[in-house]
Amino acid sequence: MPVPKRKHSNSRTGKRRANWKLTAPNLVKCSHCHQSRMPHRACPYCGYYGGREIVSIKEV
Amino acid sequence: MRHRKDTVKLSRTRSHRAALVSNMVTSLFKYERIKTTITKAMVIRRDAEHMISIAQKGTLAARRQVATVVKDQTVLRKLFDVIVPRMKDKKSGFISIVKLWPRHGDAALLAQMELFGAPAKVKPEEAEKKAKAAPKKKAEKKEEAPKAKKEKPEKKAASAKATADKAEKKEAKKAE
Ligand SMILES: [Zn+2]
Numbered sequence: 501m502p503v504p505k506r507k508h509s510n511s512r513t514g515k516r517r518a519n520w521k522l523t524a525p526n527l528v529k530c531s532h533c534h535q536s537r538m539p540h541r542a543c544p545y546c547g548y549y550g551g552r553e554i555v556s557i558k559e560v
Numbered sequence: 561m562r563h564r565k566d567t568v569k570l571s572r573t574r575s576h577r578a579a580l581v582s583n584m585v586t587s588l589f590k591y592e593r594i595k596t597t598i599t600k601a602m603v604i605r606r607d608a609e610h611m612i613s614i615a616q617k618g619t620l621a622a623r624r625q626v627a628t629v630v631k632d633q634t635v636l637r638k639l640f641d642v643i644v645p646r647m648k649d650k651k652s653g654f655i656s657i658v659k660l661w662p663r664h665g666d667a668a669l670l671a672q673m674e675l676f677g678a679p680a681k682v683k684p685e686e687a688e689k690k691a692k693a694a695p696k697k698k699a700e701k702k703e704e705a706p707k708a709k710k711e712k713p714e715k716k717a718a719s720a721k722a723t724a725d726k727a728e729k730k731e732a733k734k735a736e
Contacts, residue, residue, distance in 0.1 A: 538661075540659060541658075541660060541661065542660050553681070554660075554672060556681065
């Protein structure tokens, strides 16, 4: 059975994980209410998508 | 490899999945616009579009075939009499899916499925507003109107009193 010869140091773990990065979502402006929203989704603020109201949003 | 793995299992047994599809397709035809997760929406769209395609034949055989999925007789009748005539110029694309937002609780991305030519939606808010506003306005008007009337007569009375007082004073002056 092949087994690790040496301890996997914290440094090596850190170096491997150094390439894990978050990417910012590519937000777009809603054409109806001008809020930032996710592309290809109905606007969660006004419920519009593709120039018409898809869902009605209850104002809290 | 996922080559040619076509079935989305949805963590259900075959019979459970069939029941789910039957229920969801029936709901879609019944309400014309339903909200569900994007994964289910994609699975249900396939079956629902297939049902509409079969229903477009309009034959008794087609009706019986669709009835194996759409088990509600009222909805089945609606599909053949209302929905299919609306789709007569279409061969596909009977259903549109719009992605919404992650669901609270499990963060599953929700989507709305809508039949082509579904009746325009009246906003629940607006309907409520209208329902509430209409009686309120009437009530308010009724309330306001009597108040105004009450106020006006009072004012009139007051002004009349004032004029009367003035007249009395004038008369008194004259008398003096
Ligand atoms: Zn918006």
